[in-house]
Amino acid sequence: MSTVEAHVPGVFYRRPSPDAAPFIEAGSVVEAGQTIALIEIMKTFNEVKADKSCRVSKILLDDGDEVDVGQTMFEVDEP
Amino acid sequence: MTGLRRVLVANRGEIAVRIVRACHAAGVEAVAVYSDADENARWVQLADEAVHIGRSAAQKSYLDSDALLKAARSADVEAVHPGYGFLSENAAFARAIVEAGLVFVGPPPSAMEQMGDKAAARRAAQAAGVPVVPGSGPVDDPEDAVRVAEEVGYPLLVKAAAGGGGRGIRPVADAAELVDVLPGARAEARSAFGDGTVYLERAVPGARHVEVQVLADEHGNVVHLFERDCSVQRRRQKLLEEAPASDLRESTRQAITSAAVRLAGHVGYRNAGTVEFLVDSDENFYFIEMNTRVQVEHPITEAITGVDVIAEQLRIAGGAALTLEQDSVERRGVAIEMRINAEDPERDFAPTPGEITALHLPGGPGVRVDTGIVRGDRISPFYDSLIAKLICWGADREQAYARAGQALAEFHVGGVASTISLHRRLTADPRLRAGPVHTGWLEESRAGD
Numbered sequence: 001m002s003t004v005e006a007h008v009p010g011v012f013y014r015r016p017s018p019d020a021a022p023f024i025e026a027g028s029v030v031e032a033g034q035t036i037a038l039i040e041i042m043k044t045f046n047e048v049k050a051d052k053s054c055r056v057s058k059i060l061l062d063d064g065d066e067v068d069v070g071q072t073m074f075e076v077d078e079p
Numbered sequence: 080m081t082g083l084r085r086v087l088v089a090n091r092g093e094i095a096v097r098i099v100r101a102c103h104a105a106g107v108e109a110v111a112v113y114s115d116a117d118e119n120a121r122w123v124q125l126a127d128e129a130v131h132i133g134r135s136a137a138q139k140s141y142l143d144s145d146a147l148l149k150a151a152r153s154a155d156v157e158a159v160h161p162g163y164g165f166l167s168e169n170a171a172f173a174r175a176i177v178e179a180g181l182v183f184v185g186p187p188p189s190a191m192e193q194m195g196d197k198a199a200a201r202r203a204a205q206a207a208g209v210p211v212v213p214g215s216g217p218v219d220d221p222e223d224a225v226r227v228a229e230e231v232g233y234p235l236l237v238k239a240a241a242g243g244g245g246r247g248i249r250p251v252a253d254a255a256e257l258v259d260v261l262p263g264a265r266a267e268a269r270s271a272f273g274d275g276t277v278y279l280e281r282a283v284p285g286a287r288h289v290e291v292q293v294l295a296d297e298h299g300n301v302v303h304l305f306e307r308d309c310s311v312q313r314r315r316q317k318l319l320e321e322a323p324a325s326d327l328r329e330s331t332r333q334a335i336t337s338a339a340v341r342l343a344g345h346v347g348y349r350n351a352g353t354v355e356f357l358v359d360s361d362e363n364f365y366f367i368e369m370n371t372r373v374q375v376e377h378p379i380t381e382a383i384t385g386v387d388v389i390a391e392q393l394r395i396a397g398g399a400a401l402t403l404e405q406d407s408v409e410r411r412g413v414a415i416e417m418r419i420n421a422e423d424p425e426r427d428f429a430p431t432p433g434e435i436t437a438l439h440l441p442g443g444p445g446v447r448v449d450t451g452i453v454r455g456d457r458i459s460p461f462y463d464s465l466i467a468k469l470i471c472w473g474a475d476r477e478q479a480y481a482r483a484g485q486a487l488a489e490f491h492v493g494g495v496a497s498t499i500s501l502h503r504r505l506t507a508d509p510r511l512r513a514g515p516v517h518t519g520w521l522e523e524s525r526a527g528d
Contacts, residue, residue, distance in 0.1 A: 009432060010460040011136045017270030041460040042421070042430035066135050066461070 001057065004048070004074040010041035012067040014059070029055045029079050036074065039067060048073065055079045082397025083107050083158050086184070087151045088126065090162030091141060092451035093468060094373070095122035098160050101389035110154040112147065114140035116459045121451050130154055135461045141165045144172045148179055158182035158396055160389075164463065167372040168195055184396040185350050186371045193346055194369040198240045198278050204366040207345035209338045212357060212365040214280035221258045224279065228257055231279050237261065239268035240276035247271055248315060250282060283365065285517045286357040288312070289324045290370075291339035292380045294391050295348045298400045303336040304380045304388070305410050310518045311505065313428065318498070318521065319505060320416045322379040324358075325476055326514050331362045342369065351377075351392050357518075375418070375468065378449060382414035382472040413479040414472040417487070417506070420464040423496035432460040437493030441486035445472035445479070458495055466497060480512050 006012075014022040014037055023036050030036060030050045037048040058075035061067060085108040088098045095111060099122055102109035111126035116135035123129040130150040133140035140146065142165055151159055159176050161167035161184065170191040176183040185191070194200045201211045213231055217240060218224040228235060228251075237260055239247030249264050251257045261277070269275035292304040308324035309317045323332070339354035353370040377388045386403065395401070422428040438454040450467035452458070458466065471486055473479030483506045490499050505511055510524065 008460070011138075017266070019270060041432065042462065042464040044430055064136055064138050 003072045006067045010039040012061045012065045013038040085156045087156040087159045093449045094162040096451045099125045160184040191371045207342045209366045217276045225254045234282040236280045237264045241272035241274040283357045289358045290355040293343045296395045296401045300401045301340045301343045304384045320376040378470045379414035379416045413476045417469045417502040419467045420498045421458040421495045424501040431495040433495045439491040441489035
């Protein structure tokens with residue numbers, strides 16, 4: 001098991017827009033480079049991308065949660 | 080006197096400081112609100128009382144209308160000033176304030192709704208005899224849009240009916256691009272503004288953005304405080320504004336200001352508002368939208384007219400008649416406002432949150448700095464990036480720009496990158512100092528640098 005940490009502080013979002021489906025669900029298998037969340041920082045949106053192919057086992061934050069640099073957002077396993 | 084006793088300032092940052100000061104100067108008590116991130120902020124300390132309204136994320140504090148209403152009740156205020164941004168142009172919030180028996184320091188909710196829907200605002204302007212950019216009503220399917228676009232003419236802009244602040248706008252060169260852009264524009268409008276309605280508007284190449292500040296009371300009086308030129312923009316966000324608009328023919332100035340007054344009167348407007356126009360190189364002008372709130376750039380209007388716009392807002396909200404008559408509003412000199420943002424111009428304006436480790440503010444004749452920040456504060460990632468506004472007044476453009484150059488040389492922000500360096504270059508740029516530029520100028524000139 002490894003984790004994905006935030007590189008910037010801001011507000012965490014699981015979906016591209018309020019009425020859209022989440023990028024991923026717990027259990028999703030993702031490819032390297034795939035967008036898995038957004039972090040809003042001063043009204044600009046930064047994409048959080050998977051840095052390797054993996055299975056996301058746990059999502060630790062909810063839509064609209066505050067996130068700080070270094071905070072763990074996801075737990076992931078090798079697929 | 081304002082007729083008000085105690086006001087809730089439903090905002091943060093420099094505008095909260097500005098409103099608290101105006102309240103106190105008018106003998107009105109001011110109650111501040113704050114999120115977790117803003118507990119020790121300057122406006123909280125300046126206010127008579129402060130109420131905690133929630134978490135740091137704006138959705139859970141400054142955008143939470145229930146939390147603000149609760150704060151208003153608990154603090155026993157009789158009015159709410161929304162500032163700009165957040166809920167300031169949210170008609171449902173304004174209506175909730177009014178239904179709670181409180182005064183909303185802004186226009187009637189009905190006028191906000193009419194002006195907040197850009198397609199409805201265009202119709203109102205046409206009915207008031209104010210020229211609008213050739214455009215359409217709401218467009219739905221691509222086939223319909225292409226047919227309507229032939230009448231409007233290319234190049235054009237796809238705009239969100241509920242949009243504002245430069246957001247929700249997509250340029251389109253031809254029919255193929257229109258068909259391509261339409262679904263995304265509708266989806267973006269729906270997610271950003273809660274309404275997927277879009278319409279088409281012909282692009283006006285090389286136009287200036289000129290806007291007119293108006294004040295209207297409930298007794299039927301409407302005056303204008305002349306105009307501002309806000310053409311120095313990046314991605315449709317204003318960076319530097321000037322009042323009055325330079326090199327505008329007096330006949331154009333009279334026509335554009337009276338058009339703004341006419342529109343405000345037509346829609347039963349009340350309080351402070353701004354009517355925005357595009358002005359082409361032949362000085363034809365076209366209405367684009369009305370902002371139903373006080374704006375970031377109101378201090379340059381204050382600098383050239385001597386009118387305190389926030390004090391007037393409070394007086395109007397308290398039911399008083401305007402003491403200003405049009406003939407008594409005099410224009411003197413030139414003022415420039417520069418937005419000092421926590422963004423790095425060298426890294427494509429990346430946001431730079433962090434601690435302000437040093438802050439040296441400029442001074443001297445004609446120099447005003449509006450800020451909600453003191454040294455040691457953190458620029459939070461949760462809100463917009465404005466650190467301060469620098470306003471410089473001079474007897475003429477040359478003196479205003481000279482003072483701006485000196486003020487920027489003194490201005491120092493430590494700990495985060497800021498747009499001070501960009502403004503130093505801009506205010507020294509002979510092309511800008513020579514006279515008016517159009518809204519695409521900054522991006523074109525940066526691309527060519």
